[in-house]
Amino acid sequence: MPGPYKETDLTERVEAFLSDLKRGGSGTGPLRxxxxxxxxxxxxxxxxxxxxxxxxxxxxxxxxxxxxxxxTAAQPSETTVGNMVRxxxxxxxxxxxxxxxxxxxxxxxxxxxxxxxxxGLSEENFRHxxxxxxxxxxxxxxxxxxxxxxxxxxxxxQALEHIHSNEVIMTIGRSRTVEAFLKDAARKRxxxxxxxxxxxxxxxxxxxxxxxxxxxETTVIADAAIFAVMSRVNKVxxxxxxxxxxxGLRAVNGTHTLALAAKHHSTPLIVCAPxxxxxxxxxxxxxxxxxxxxxxxxxxxxxxxxxxxxxxxPPELITLFISNIGGHAPSYIYRLMSELxxxxxxxx
Amino acid sequence: xxxxxEVILGFRYWVIASGWCFFRRNVNDRQDxxxxxxxxxxxxxKEEKQRLRKEKKQQKKNKEKKDExxxxxxxKEKKSGxxxxxxxxxxxxxxxVKTPSAVPAPAPVSVPSSLEAPAPVDKPxxxxxxxxxxxxxxxxxxxxxxxxxxxxxxxxxxxxKQKAPPSxxxxxxxxxxxxxxxxxxxxxxxxxxxxERQQVMGLNPTKKIPLRLDYGYKVSLFSHLHQYSxxxxxxxxxSIPSTVIHPAVVRLGLQYSQGIVAGSNARSVALLxxxxxxxxxxxxPPNEELSRDLVNKLKPYISFLNQCRPLSAxxxxxxxxxxxxxxxxxxxxxxxxxxxKLLNCIEWYIKEKIILAAKAIAESSIEKINNEDVILVYGxxxxxxxxxxxxxxxxxxxxxxxxxxxxxxxGREALRRLVQRGxxxxxxxxxxxxxxxxxxxxxxxxxHALLANGYVMSRVGTSQIALVARAFNVPVLVCCETYKFCExxxxxxxxxxxxxxxxxxxxxxNGKTQLESWQEVPSLGLLNxxxxxxxxxxxxxxxxxxxxxxCTSVPVVLRVKNVDQ
Numbered sequence: 001m002p003g004p005y006k007e008t009d010l011t012e013r014v015e016a017f018l019s020d021l022k023r024g025g026s027g028t029g030p031l032r033x034x035x036x037x038x039x040x041x042x043x044x045x046x047x048x049x050x051x052x053x054x055x056x057x058x059x060x061x062x063x064x065x066x067x068x069x070x071x072t073a074a075q076p077s078e079t080t081v082g083n084m085v086r087x088x089x090x091x092x093x094x095x096x097x098x099x100x101x102x103x104x105x106x107x108x109x110x111x112x113x114x115x116x117x118x119x120g121l122s123e124e125n126f127r128h129x130x131x132x133x134x135x136x137x138x139x140x141x142x143x144x145x146x147x148x149x150x151x152x153x154x155x156x157x158q159a160l161e162h163i164h165s166n167e168v169i170m171t172i173g174r175s176r177t178v179e180a181f182l183k184d185a186a187r188k189r190x191x192x193x194x195x196x197x198x199x200x201x202x203x204x205x206x207x208x209x210x211x212x213x214x215x216x217e218t219t220v221i222a223d224a225a226i227f228a229v230m231s232r233v234n235k236v237x238x239x240x241x242x243x244x245x246x247x248g249l250r251a252v253n254g255t256h257t258l259a260l261a262a263k264h265h266s267t268p269l270i271v272c273a274p275x276x277x278x279x280x281x282x283x284x285x286x287x288x289x290x291x292x293x294x295x296x297x298x299x300x301x302x303x304x305x306x307x308x309x310x311x312x313x314p315p316e317l318i319t320l321f322i323s324n325i326g327g328h329a330p331s332y333i334y335r336l337m338s339e340l341x342x343x344x345x346x347x348x
Numbered sequence: 349x350x351x352x353x354e355v356i357l358g359f360r361y362w363v364i365a366s367g368w369c370f371f372r373r374n375v376n377d378r379q380d381x382x383x384x385x386x387x388x389x390x391x392x393x394k395e396e397k398q399r400l401r402k403e404k405k406q407q408k409k410n411k412e413k414k415d416e417x418x419x420x421x422x423x424k425e426k427k428s429g430x431x432x433x434x435x436x437x438x439x440x441x442x443x444x445v446k447t448p449s450a451v452p453a454p455a456p457v458s459v460p461s462s463l464e465a466p467a468p469v470d471k472p473x474x475x476x477x478x479x480x481x482x483x484x485x486x487x488x489x490x491x492x493x494x495x496x497x498x499x500x501x502x503x504x505x506x507x508x509k510q511k512a513p514p515s516x517x518x519x520x521x522x523x524x525x526x527x528x529x530x531x532x533x534x535x536x537x538x539x540x541x542x543x544e545r546q547q548v549m550g551l552n553p554t555k556k557i558p559l560r561l562d563y564g565y566k567v568s569l570f571s572h573l574h575q576y577s578x579x580x581x582x583x584x585x586x587s588i589p590s591t592v593i594h595p596a597v598v599r600l601g602l603q604y605s606q607g608i609v610a611g612s613n614a615r616s617v618a619l620l621x622x623x624x625x626x627x628x629x630x631x632x633p634p635n636e637e638l639s640r641d642l643v644n645k646l647k648p649y650i651s652f653l654n655q656c657r658p659l660s661a662x663x664x665x666x667x668x669x670x671x672x673x674x675x676x677x678x679x680x681x682x683x684x685x686x687x688x689k690l691l692n693c694i695e696w697y698i699k700e701k702i703i704l705a706a707k708a709i710a711e712s713s714i715e716k717i718n719n720e721d722v723i724l725v726y727g728x729x730x731x732x733x734x735x736x737x738x739x740x741x742x743x744x745x746x747x748x749x750x751x752x753x754x755x756x757x758x759g760r761e762a763l764r765r766l767v768q769r770g771x772x773x774x775x776x777x778x779x780x781x782x783x784x785x786x787x788x789x790x791x792x793x794x795x796h797a798l799l800a801n802g803y804v805m806s807r808v809g810t811s812q813i814a815l816v817a818r819a820f821n822v823p824v825l826v827c828c829e830t831y832k833f834c835e836x837x838x839x840x841x842x843x844x845x846x847x848x849x850x851x852x853x854x855x856x857x858n859g860k861t862q863l864e865s866w867q868e869v870p871s872l873g874l875l876n877x878x879x880x881x882x883x884x885x886x887x888x889x890x891x892x893x894x895x896x897x898x899c900t901s902v903p904v905v906l907r908v909k910n911v912d913q
Contacts, residue, residue: 197754197853198779199753199754199777199778199779200754200777201857202754202855202857202862205854205855205862205863206862208862208863208872209862209863209866209869209872212869212870212871212872213869215871216871217871217873218871218872218873219567219872219873219874219875220853220863220866220872220873220874220875221875221877222753222754222755222808222809222853222876222877223753223754223777223778223779223809224753224754224778224807224808224809224812225808225809225875225877225880226812227811227812227815227880228808228811228812228841228877228880228881229569229841229875229877231840231841231842232569232842253779253780253783254778254779254780256782256816257778257779257781257782257812257815257816260782260815260816260819261812261815264815299763299764299767302767302772302773303763303767303773303774303775304773304774304775305774305775305776306774306775306776306780306783306784307776307777307780308780308783311779311782311783
């Protein structure tokens with residue numbers, strides 16, 4: 001294909017993706033799950049790698065960083081976009097290092113040594129041109145895509161290790177990961193699920209209908225009744241929007257209350273989160289405040305109404321993370337983070 | 349002579365049975381006395397009137413029993429007749445809230461079956477031991493009759509004393525409230541029978557209080573509680589005009605079941621006003637005493653209201669008070685005088701326990717509100733709103749955060765009232781509590797009842813707010829009048845609660861109602877709890893009209909109140 005068409009085609013794709021992100025956040029466009037967003041981001045980054053003009057790894061990283069900044073600016077609360085960008089940057093670094101011939105471990109040790117002696121890995125290291133680099137990077141991104149496609153199934157496969165018969169499990173809102181998790185366990189075990197509806201959007205209702213159609217005994221409760229029924233609950237299993245570097249969560253509104261109630265009754269709190277949700281940086285407690293429909297409009301002008309979308313849950317309240325690579329304690333998350341992302345990419 | 353209390357009937361029955369002929373003679377003597385008194389034109393004494401009433405009741409019961417146990421022989425009936433004559437109902441019993449009208453029903457029913465065995469054996473020969481037992485029984489009876497002439501407190505003491513010895517031999521029958529035994533079919537049958545019995549005597553038997561049916565799939569954890577639908581109020585099953593229930597009470601029941609009158613203070617005050625109307629319209633029937641008959645008139649109303657919406661603890665205490673006042677009316681009192689006395693008592697109760705108590709609580713709470721405070725309140729509590737209004741009038745500068753929850757959304761009403769007064773407010777839903785709590789300096793909560801073990805029973809969600817406030821080290825203050833203190837104990841929100849209409853949980857977002865067809869999906873249940881209990885370690889202070897007390901001092905206050913009364 002001739003060059004200019006490639007570029008316009010690419011920019012079109014990028015613009016379309018950005019506008020989708022913007023619309024998704026404001027609630028007017030189609031609501032997509034984070035897995036879908038991750039996959040689309042990665043596919044787009046692969047396209048950029050394939051079609052954009054670059055000569056060295058450094059150029060590519062610059063391009064990707066630029067696009068990444070634009071994408072995260074379009075929707076700051078959608079952290080998977082930034083995570084995927086960082087993953088791809090790490091892939092580029094690795095492929096570059098492999099092409100150069102040095103081993104990865106040496107690199108890591110080197111960086112610490114370099115820190116003490118001269119300064120980190122300097123940028124000019126990425127100026128070499130390697131012919132097979134493009135192909136290698138695209139191949140690695142393909143592997144990442146296959147990993148992304150299998151995350152939900154990988155997590156759901158672990159369900160039977162954690163759920164036994166006649167349990168009462170509580171969850172909040174709607175998480176596709178938890179839905180798949182519970183449905184997988186329901187194939188072999190009989191248990192009861194209590195879903196907190198998570199006002200004001202009441203996504204818990206959708207979750208409950210979907211679970212009950214799969215034959216699971218489900219009960220819907222109002223958010224206010226979470227503490228009241230917690231004494232009968234054996235496990236709390238939730239999904240999350242983001243996993244933070246300290247092992248904490250940024251999850252849907254009401255999760256902090258749920259976690260506190262679980263802690264009070266010493267009920268284990270299990271978080272099902274795929275690896276692409278791990279985020280090293282979140283914009284400084286950026287919490288969307290969405291509109292809340294209040295009928296009596298005459299007093300609305302004299303009243304402040306708050307409707308936060310996300311809650312911060314500290315790591316002390318969490319018992320276990322289940323991800324596509326297995327189960328971890330919250331104290332291990334920082335280590336996983338360092339394996340997934342390069343420290344220099346934390347700030348895009 | 350007044351015979352034995354029903355509690356010890358089960359023990360005494362075999363004694364009576366063995367000497368039934370002896371007692372039968374006594375009964376005949378008494379009846380001759382009564383006829384003599386009637387012919388002589390004397391007014392029947394209190395005890396004779398009582399006995400007449402009892403016999404009437406027992407005969408009715410015997411008729412029922414005859415229908416049930418048609419196979420039993422005639423001697424059983426005669427035995428039951430003697431038992432009936434011997435069964436006393438001292439006036440003290442009628443003042444207890446859960447009038448054990450159901451207790452004599454199971455007791456005589458179960459006892460005749462046990463009597464069948466010993467009776468045929470004992471009847472032919474009366475051994476010395478049996479004669480001794482009869483003498484003992486007679487002495488007990490005479491002892492019982494003497495304190496009965498003194499008056500109520502004495503009788504209560506006597507009944508207490510008489511209860512003590514049999515308790516070693518037989519456990520005291522403790523009655524569980526019916527509304528938490530829905531999963532027991534026997535209890536439901538008893539309730540249906542009780543409603544039948546509470547109809548006005550002699551009227552068309554179809555004009556009785558209907559039994560309200562449960563609605564929808566009940567979550568298994570709560571199968572012991574009723575779950576009614578708001579779209580099917582009990583009043584639809586009543587005929588018009590209802591001759592059984594006073595129209596003020598019908599209206600009140602409808603207001604309760606539709607949620608028009610909500611909140612424990614509002615419900616209690618509405619109940620007392622309805623009772624005042626009932627008393628005003630009451631006319632004592634001939635040969636009846638106001639103190640006894642009015643209490644019996646109130647019983648079907650209370651059953652009706654209980655079915656419209658389960659009674660709250662405050663309503664229970666108010667009813668106890670009204671019944672006590674009614675039975676304290678002496679028989680010498682003329683009807684008009686008695687009625688005005690009762691009306692004054694009820695007005696005093698409302699004034700003292702609710703209105704003045706609220707004033708006292710507001711005065712002590714104002715010390716706890718400082719300038720630049722941020723106060724968090726939950727739902728719509730009339731008492732907490734009153735406190736905030738008073739503090740605002742006194743010139744305190746504070747702002748309020750109103751927390752609200754689905755599906756009742758009562759916080760909107762509180763918000764409206766506060767904004768109308770000019771208090772600056774913020775509004776959040778309960779899931780945002782951990783977002784907003786870092787700004788809050790104090791939490792003020794209302795209570796539905798305070799239980800004897802220090803737990804606070806309140807609107808569902810209160811315990812959650814107290815939990816999160818404790819996690820953020822924000823002080824939690826509960827405001828509660830003492831008339832809401834309750835002798836019950838409870839540790840979780842399951843055993844005794846109220847289930848509201850499950851359809852309220854449905855919501856329409858973007859034109860789509862997710863749970864529209866929840867009844868068709870067999871494994872889906874909706875749970876709409878009304879109350880929950882907050883453990884005392886989440887509550888820092890309880891503000892009552894008697895002062896500021898910790899949660900654990902509730903039984904002390906109850907004890908002090910009982911001693912006063």
